[in-house]
Amino acid sequence: MECFCCVAKIGYIAKHFLTLHPMKALYHTFGCKLNFAETASLASLLEGRGVEKVGQDESPDIIIVNSCSVTELADKKCRQTIRSFARRYAGVPIVVTGCYAQLKADEVIGLPGVAVVAGSDKKMMIADYIDRWQSTHEPVQEVTPTKDMRDFMPSCSRGDRTRYFLKVQDGCDYFCSYCTIPFARGRSRSASIDFLVGQAEKVAAEGGREIVITGVNIGDYGKGTSATFFDLVKALDAVEGIDRYRISSIEPNLLTDEIIEYVASSRRFMPHFHIPLQCGDDTVLKLMRRRYETSLFAHRIERIHAVMPDAFIGVDLIVGARGETPELFENSRRFVDSLAISRLHVFPYSERPGTRALADIPYVVDQAEKHRRAAVMGEISDNKLREFQERFVGCVRPVLVEHTAHGGLMHGFTDNYIKVTLPDDPQLYNRLVDVRLLEVDGEEMKGEVVDAAR
Numbered sequence: 001m002e003c004f005c006c007v008a009k010i011g012y013i014a015k016h017f018l019t020l021h022p023m024k025a026l027y028h029t030f031g032c033k034l035n036f037a038e039t040a041s042l043a044s045l046l047e048g049r050g051v052e053k054v055g056q057d058e059s060p061d062i063i064i065v066n067s068c069s070v071t072e073l074a075d076k077k078c079r080q081t082i083r084s085f086a087r088r089y090a091g092v093p094i095v096v097t098g099c100y101a102q103l104k105a106d107e108v109i110g111l112p113g114v115a116v117v118a119g120s121d122k123k124m125m126i127a128d129y130i131d132r133w134q135s136t137h138e139p140v141q142e143v144t145p146t147k148d149m150r151d152f153m154p155s156c157s158r159g160d161r162t163r164y165f166l167k168v169q170d171g172c173d174y175f176c177s178y179c180t181i182p183f184a185r186g187r188s189r190s191a192s193i194d195f196l197v198g199q200a201e202k203v204a205a206e207g208g209r210e211i212v213i214t215g216v217n218i219g220d221y222g223k224g225t226s227a228t229f230f231d232l233v234k235a236l237d238a239v240e241g242i243d244r245y246r247i248s249s250i251e252p253n254l255l256t257d258e259i260i261e262y263v264a265s266s267r268r269f270m271p272h273f274h275i276p277l278q279c280g281d282d283t284v285l286k287l288m289r290r291r292y293e294t295s296l297f298a299h300r301i302e303r304i305h306a307v308m309p310d311a312f313i314g315v316d317l318i319v320g321a322r323g324e325t326p327e328l329f330e331n332s333r334r335f336v337d338s339l340a341i342s343r344l345h346v347f348p349y350s351e352r353p354g355t356r357a358l359a360d361i362p363y364v365v366d367q368a369e370k371h372r373r374a375a376v377m378g379e380i381s382d383n384k385l386r387e388f389q390e391r392f393v394g395c396v397r398p399v400l401v402e403h404t405a406h407g408g409l410m411h412g413f414t415d416n417y418i419k420v421t422l423p424d425d426p427q428l429y430n431r432l433v434d435v436r437l438l439e440v441d442g443e444e445m446k447g448e449v450v451d452a453a454r
Contacts, residue, residue, distance in 0.1 A: 023061035024054045031068025034214045037165035039066045040157030067100035071350035086113030097123045099184035105143045119143035120185055149186030156199040162402050162430045164208045169215030177289045177356040188220045193235045204241025212246045219254025230259055237268050249274045252300050253292040264307035271311035272417040278318045280335030287323040287361055294335055301339050312417035313341045320370030321349040322361035342388040344381035348374050389440045399435040401428040420447040
């Protein structure tokens, strides 16, 4: 359950701190949609108390880095960025929070310029820690042991787009052999349905039209209670004023036929899914300690297309995992190529200290081969995306128009998540319009408005 006393405490601390120390903050976020949503919530909280958000071409008084640690490359990028900030903004204190800060706090506190390290569940307490640092000028390190993470930290924010991101769940109990997220985010925990419905109602009152449902393992929503993710979906669907919901990444074993069929009949839930596969070979899936086989994954894809033929389906894939021999990779390639999906998000496997894979799986794929396999799967992804886009040339789809993009064009997404560019017209911002899709333009499609009456 959400910790309302903690939320009240956050507001008090932020008000006290910022009254005494008005400042300008530079924010930098790595990683997943959940991280970006939480950064936006933190920025909104601090801005409400007088802290101005600034860009990198301005002079900040504080720098807040929300880190990621999903791969070794993510850790490396965080370190490089922190060092770059320390050089560029000499003397400006840097606050580091998020998964990298949670997993490697001692390493982070030793980086140049770092004044505060706040663990994954401490993001909304940052004002208090900055206050403490300013009083003592001693580094502050606040990291809760993962096993003690029990409170749910709410987050519902718009960020820089028309879409809002509603955090419904945090943590993960799965402990896949390659993954450190349970160590960085703690065990699965959720907000109540009533609280989340209230958040959605606030979005509608602010004029928000689309909500992306986020979390670490959202299909596990309600674990330990009588509520389920399907219960949440039905409750959110009843909120008046929201035109669109999108379900972010959901495990295939938790995306039930019941949920798929409900989305197909719903006016508000979009025909758009993001489903992690990770490997298209059952032997590797078992080594990964995934909770499904390829047959179940294939069934989910088939069921989606049976009831939503136009649905966009994005798929996460890891290549070069421990145990993935050339033969098993070829099995994965064939399986992925056979799926009626729209796009792949391909990640070369990264060794993560403390995971079971390092201790239990001796077969290692070298870096060059990982990158070759990523390129193979990337080509499949490019082909599938283009095939999906070309199906809709000449069709009219509803588009929620977002801000002006580079080159004087606006962009937005169709109901089935095709990114569309349009001639600039500020009056269309945050409006649903009917758009004819004209032609494929790389990862986007060019469109023209045929009806802006919505």
